[in-house]
Amino acid sequence: MTDKTLSQDLICGFIWCVALGITFMFCWILFDIISHGIPEISWTFLTSSVQQAGRSGGIGPIIISTLLILLVCLCVSIPLALATAILLSEFSNSHQRFTRLISTSLEILAGIPSIVFGLFGNAFFCIICGLGFSILSGGLTLACMVLPILTRSIEIGLRSVSDDYRLAGAALAIPRVKLLWRIILPAATPGLVAGLMLGIGRALAETAALIFTSGYVDRMPGSLLDSGRALSIHIYDLAMNVSGGETNAYATALILLVLLLVINLVAQWLSHRFLYRKVQL
């Protein structure tokens, strides 16, 4: 009897320790970045151009390049991922060879290291397509990279919507596309946003795939065909290659975190405004 409660207490304590450990680690990283980064942050840091390889000056062009790369990436990957996920979850069944082929391809794609995507992007977009080192090349390469995670999570989101609605819709002779648009997609919004954030997080964190494609020119890009340096590459460069760049690396990392947070909030708001509001769960 006491043995049982003792072992229960032990297990319970262990789980608590793990949970606290994870929270502690997260807070520590956050504290480290914020405490080192915050003194450097100012409006001029956010807007002015990079000087002395980043030791001084700001990160204005870098933020713009990052946002442009992300924009290209999302404009290409979201429609593709959404269409593929809808095809997989709504308009085919998992026994078909075709469906299995797509699923397997996506799983393999998801497992490929990002450096390989970088080399592929360089060979295909930069050289074969003639886009050179550019924001466009970088964004397209990132799109290939996030496509599997994005598709998978959107598919899971759609599949998690109860089949009851699909049956009810079919029995009421409501066309499937209408049902999808009116009920299934809105009901799946939380899953869709979670998947989107996963994809954006992966894209923003990426360095290896971008070094060979969008390059690391730190000037303000004039068009999508200019090379542009992403935040993650800037952090990497400051931390590894530029002596005396640590404080600005911290500050840039902090901006990256804030950017992620802002994008998250915007995604939540947009999806709520345009999709989730259409259902009452």
Place this chain on the structure above:
Amino acid sequence: MTPLISIKNLSISYKQKFALQHVNLDIFSGKILALIGPSGCGKTSLLNCLNRMTDLIPDCLVTGSIQLEQLELVNSNIDVNQLRQNVGMIFQKPNPFPLSIQENIHLPLREHAKLSKSEQLGISEDLLKRVGLWQEVENRLTKPALSLSGGQQQRLCIARALTLNPKVLLMDEPCSALDPLSTEIIENLINQIRHEITIVIVTHNLAQAKRLSDQTAVFWNHNQCGKLIEHDQTKKIFESPTHPDTIAYIKGLQG
């Protein structure tokens, strides 16, 4: 009298395994047909054939013939949506859409007819009154349908199915998730609409079959495959069944 639906030599199999074999059954206009029998003998499968919900199930193969007013339903190239407008369905588990109460009615309504907002509101009021839900939801029409109780949800689903003015209503154990009071309300509702619409109802509640239906069909499992063992007027089935399995099954009513 010519039947509204006539089922001939119907067999249904899933992945080459028969769920139901050699069913011959006539369904008459304006009558209530009850399908009874133990679990897994293919009642739901039969129901699903009548509005081609079987199309949604992969590896489901249907053979034989079902004629609805000269229209062949089995494996034919018909407009399935047209069919489903004529043959409505109520599921075992109430499944209103995650929308407001009135939007549950308006959505199918708009899909099949061009109506102004006020016409829609008028029709939904009529329908909700018909299923006896109006008084309960009058003041919360824009509230989520999922916030209703199970019994209310099921009545909303019936109202929703009635939006399409179906000739036939298929009901798969519509009361099995409900308490006796809600069940009674739904039974009263069925009694109200029984003259305008042909109803096929699956139920495990023998007393309910006896109370409601005009005809009863009894299904049974033989060698793990469903068979129709007896069908006749409900009175006859319950008072003087002929098949030994029916006799044993009906005994459950007394026991």
